Amino acid sequence: EEEEEEEEDEEDNEEEEMEEGNDSKTENKKGPIQSMKLKKRLRKSEMKAKIATVPKEKAVKVSEGRILTQEEFKKINQFQIKKALVSQKKIAREIVGTRKRTLDDDRLDEEYEEKRQRRIEGDGLPRLKDIEHFHKKMRRATKEERMESIMEGREGREDYGKRKKNGPHVGKTNRENAKKKVFNMVKNKIRGKNRQRSFRDQQTSLKNYLLKQAGRKPGNAKL
Structure with a gap:
């Protein structure tokens, strides 16, 4: 009986070794694909963590450590203007530095610099061209004026419709022409x-x- 039990244990061990070998083969096959997916997920999570933590940590350290100066308040105002011009996603990407600058970024920077110069040099009041909008009420044209504009548009172009030829036999059918024959x-x-x-x-x-x-x-x- 003991010999039979030992033989059964050996058979069970062999089966377990075979199963482990098969599992290791399948894991080796799936390993590269799963590792690539895990790396991508880790990168995304790291990027999100950087975007979320970097500005907050800096703000907490600066505000707790010392009193802000007037220049720093100006920088805060500048950032608020830039935040209004650019979406939060683009600002986050610029902070982390994950993409190259484009022409749109340069244009936004130019607009931002113009507004900043106006605030620094001006008296703080908005400019007239920024808030003013003219609306012109058009007078309704009379029938004679509309006909004049229509005739002016027809000058220098061919008339619509079938072209008419000039001649003694124009507009007559063969039956009408046959009546005049001998x-x-x-x-x-x-x-x-x-x-x-x-x-x-x-x-x-x-x-x-x-x-x-x-x-x-x-x-x-x-x-």
Whole structure:
């Protein structure tokens, strides 16, 4: 019995070793990916901690250690102006120094410097161009004035619509032009058309002719 128990223990140990080997292989496969993700998470958390703690720690040390001077109060005012111009996220990035400066940053700095110079050199009052806004009420134009502006806009351009040609035969159909021809030129053509017409065509043409003679408009009504 003791030998059987020893054999069972050996088999259990071998199975545990096999399972541990398989687990170590899977961990080695997943290891690089998981380590990269953990590194990214740690970097993000470190960045957030820096952004949150660095300005607060400096402010606490300065305010507790000594009395602020007038120049430092000016710097505080400057920072408040800059905070109004730039979002908090951009200011935090500039404090930590994680990105390069862009043209927008330079423009904001220029605007900030202009406002700062106005405050230093001026009497503290706002400028007229910063608060003034003119509103011009337009007078309603008359019909003659509107027509004049329309005609001025039409000068120097082609007219809309189909172009019209000038000439003696413009605007006439082939049937109208055929009426002016000599009868000997067209009689054979007319005779041939009459021979080829069906009874229905002759009936409708006679109807239209009679309506015209009566002074009525020819229609497509049934006889």
